[in-house]
Amino acid sequence: DIQMTQSPASLSASLEEIVTITCQASQDIGNWLAWYQQKPGKSPQLLIHSATSLADGIPSRFSGSRSGTQYSLKISRLQVEDTGIYYCLQRYSNPWTFGGGTKLELK
Amino acid sequence: EVQLVESGGGLVQPGASLKLSCVASGFTFSDYWMSWVRQTPGKTMEWIGDIKYDGSYTNYAPSLKNRFTISRDNAKSTLYLQMSNVRSEDTATYYCTRFGVSEDYWGQGVMVTVSS
Numbered sequence: 001d002i003q004m005t006q007s008p009a010s011l012s013a014s015l016e017e018i019v020t021i022t023c024q025a026s027q028d029i030g031n032w033l034a035w036y037q038q039k040p041g042k043s044p045q046l047l048i049h050s051a052t053s054l055a056d057g058i059p060s061r062f063s064g065s066r067s068g069t070q071y072s073l074k075i076s077r078l079q080v081e082d083t084g085i086y087y088c089l090q091r092y093s094n095p096w097t098f099g100g101g102t103k104l105e106l107k
Numbered sequence: 108e109v110q111l112v113e114s115g116g117g118l119v120q121p122g123a124s125l126k127l128s129c130v131a132s133g134f135t136f137s138d139y140w141m142s143w144v145r146q147t148p149g150k151t152m153e154w155i156g157d158i159k160y161d162g163s164y165t166n167y168a169p170s171l172k173n174r175f176t177i178s179r180d181n182a183k184s185t186l187y188l189q190m191s192n193v194r195s196e197d198t199a200t201y202y203c204t205r206f207g208v209s210e211d212y213w214g215q216g217v218m219v220t221v222s223s
Contacts, residue, residue, distance in 0.1 A: 043213035098152035
């Protein structure tokens with residue numbers, strides 16, 4: 001199985017701050033990487049697909065990048081509504097695997 | 108509007124079986140692969156597996172393959188997850204999901220609690 005190591009596990013940041021979450025894949029997964037946001041009591045919502053493409057309706061302050069087998073999600077100016085849990089998901093090979101999640105809170 | 112509505116969860120004893128259902132609407136169900144994903148109380152996400160649009164092929168997470176079975180009834184636009192010999196570690200919220208390249212659809216989730 002491909003392991004997705006996500007960091008940090010939790011993060012506290014201030015409004016308007018830049019936030020970066022990373023996922024390290026245990027092997028090459030190309031651009032088959034998605035990022036999700038989950039709010040309490042809700043289902044996950046797709047933010048980024050294909051490593052760098054913004055999903056429909058997602059604010060442009062969210063962006064994804066890739067450097068080799070390391071993937072990053074960046075929130076350029078943190079807003080109140082951005083709190084929640086963030087996950088990466090590799091869809092390169094079965095079984096698909098999620099990162100461990102990052103809980104993002106406001107400071 | 109795409110909708111996925113799961114049902115069939117609840118409290119179940121260890122060793123028992125349980126079948127979850129997911130009724131789909133708002134799209135042509137028989138055109139799409141469908142998946143199940145679960146989330147533990149500790150918020151760990153796990154992909155369970157998926158099934159081809161015509162039901163002819165399935166993939167599973169290796170750790171679940173011997174106890175979980177995914178099936179579908181395209182005439183009823185319904186996806187199923189048969190769980191057998193359940194264990195405490197199967198306690199989770201189970202999501203029915205339609206993954207796409209650039210868009211996903213998730214159900215609201217159904218809770219399964221395994222406890223005596």
